[in-house]
Amino acid sequence: MQKVPTFSKGGVHPGDKKVFSRSQQIERLPLPAELVVSLSQHLGAPAKALKAKGDTVIRGEKIGEASGFISADVHSPVSGTIKEIRKVTLANSVCCDAYIITPDEQQTVEFAEKFDWESQTSASLLSQVKDMGIVGMGGATFPAHVKLSVPKDKSVDALVVNGVECEPYLTADYRIMMEKGEQALLGAMIAAKITDAKRIIIGIEMNKPDCIENLSKIAKENAYPIEIIGLQMKYPQGDEKQLLKATINREIPSGKLPLDVGAVVVNVGTCNAIYEAIVFHKPLFERVISVTGECIANPKNILAPIGTKISDLLAYCGGYSSTPEKLVSGGPMMGFSLFDVDTPMAKGSSGLLALPSKKAARSTACLNCGRCVAACPIGLMPAKLYRNIINGQYEEAMKISLMDCKECGCCSYVCPAHLPLVHTMKTGKKLGRKKK
Ligand code: SF4
Ligand code: SF4
Incomplete structure (x- = not known):
């Protein structure tokens, strides 16, 4: 029997805890009364504000401009008025300027499938990925146009898509693979065209057999040149280093990047955003977030505008079923503890967890157990x-x-x-x- 691949060194097996939100289809959040849209939702320099207090904005309009090589544009998630610009603290403790936007009644701007990607050049596709403010949606928020720009002295032969979602509880990528699978596959093909990668490989852990089946079926029916690989469940398989080892058996040396071994890694949610950016001309102003954990009354996967406050997400899920010990933005292994329910979600917000108390575990001295x-x-x-x-x-x-x-x-x-x-x-x- 063929061994199910994974990475070789280290790793742990936390319980996957995806049961709370896994079966919940993506629901669109009703428009909140106010949004808090920060200018620093990506790795790198914050975007430069293009609007002032009192200005009106329309859904999808650019309101922040990338201010350096590693930076990304920011777009308004709603049509409305900028009530003020003030400093806010994000889930990752970064303090930055944010627009406080009050939505109006005119939410009429819609984004629909209307542009063909196959006839476009790689350069044009790359420039649209930049213009639409796409960043890595697995949590790293690295600007996608920078990741997909292959320097002249390097070449890429493999585009590896991260469909692993190895953090416990999170199910946003799972729902995207189940409900927007074709878009995600086409987004991967667009990314492969931009990078000139000849192979596209998607790694998915074996606790998501229905995703493996769904994507394999779509790829087969449409003759998409995409390999889908089932991987053993092991954390942190979603990290680029571990994912490349597990899927294509390549090791990234210390201090190097996937590009140095001829590969680019893109999250499956980012592939979906790339597809919508190119084919719908839709900027990244909303995303799917899993609101889940033992203490959430009705766990859900929510399509919410960027800038939605944590309190609005909690209210939509019916609040708490029991008092949580902690709120976490992201997954329980790498996420950030939240101390303020007015904190806004951002482009990298994959999850909001309300977790119960654990028996207090007191630190002792190192036992040298290894x-x-x-x-x-x-x-x-x-x-x-x-x-x-x-x-x-x-x-x-x-x-x-x-x-x-x-x-x-x-x-x-x-x-x-x-x-x-x-x-x-x-x-x-x-x-x-x-x-x-
Ligand atoms: S947190 Fe750092 S030191 Fe600890 S296991 Fe992960 S990589 Fe190793
Ligand atoms: S007790 Fe010491 S050796 Fe054992 S896991 Fe903790 S830090 Fe490592």
Whole structure:
């Protein structure tokens, strides 16, 4: 029997907990009374504001312009009036300017299938991906036009699509693969045309057999040149490094990118956004978010405008069924704890989780058990890094590859002493960068 592929080094098996929202079809959120649209929803420099207080905007209009090579345009999710521009703090603790927009009655701008992509050049497709403000929707929010721009001295032969969704609870990508599968496949083909990749491979974990079946059927019926690969369930398989190893058996050396091994990795939600950008001329101003967890009354997968407040998402799901211990933006392994229900969702918001209390686990001293080393998918020594960082030995930590840490949380997940390992890695990386 053929072995189901996965990556080789480290990784963990958290329960998938997708049962809460998995069967919930995507629902469109009724328009909120107010939206908070930030100018920093992507990795890189914040966008430059193009509008002022009192201006009117229409749905899909550009309201923020990319302000550097790594940056992305921002578009209004609604037609309405800009009530004010003020500083807000996002889920990832970034503080930036945001438009407060009051929607009006004129939500008449619609986006429909009307443009052909096959007759367009790669350069034209790439420039539209930039103009529509597309960023990586798996959470990384790297501007898609930068990722798809292949430098002259490099070439790409494989476009690998991340359909893994390995974080527990999240089901937004699952629903996209079930309900918008054809769009996602065509979006992958557009991305392959832009990068000149000859192969398209989609990796999907085996806890989503219906997605594998659905996408395989669509690809077969339409003779799309796409390979769909079922992968073992293992976290963090959605990371580019682990996904390339699992799907095409390529290793990205330390400090290098997928491009250095002839590959580009794109999330399946991003493929769907690329399709809508090119074929509908629709900017990225709304996305599917899973609102789920043990404490949500009616878990759902919601198509919501960017800038929707967490409180509006919670209200649409009937609020809490029991008091949560914590609210998380994103998945439980790599997401951010939320402290304010007025925080707005952004382009990278894949999930909103309301999680119950766990029995308090008190930190003890390191037991030298080595579990963190076995779990680290990068092959680092988390216990040693932890010791270096808490003792202020940043240079020592850098020497043993602290900067290669992906902040995946596998070490914290397995540590029987409950040491705050990933939190310490994040702090150590920040302080280490400053000391450089
Ligand atoms: S958080 Fe960093 S050190 Fe910990 S397992 Fe992940 S990559 Fe390794
Ligand atoms: S898993 Fe925790 S207790 Fe075990 S070696 Fe690593 S840091 Fe120490």
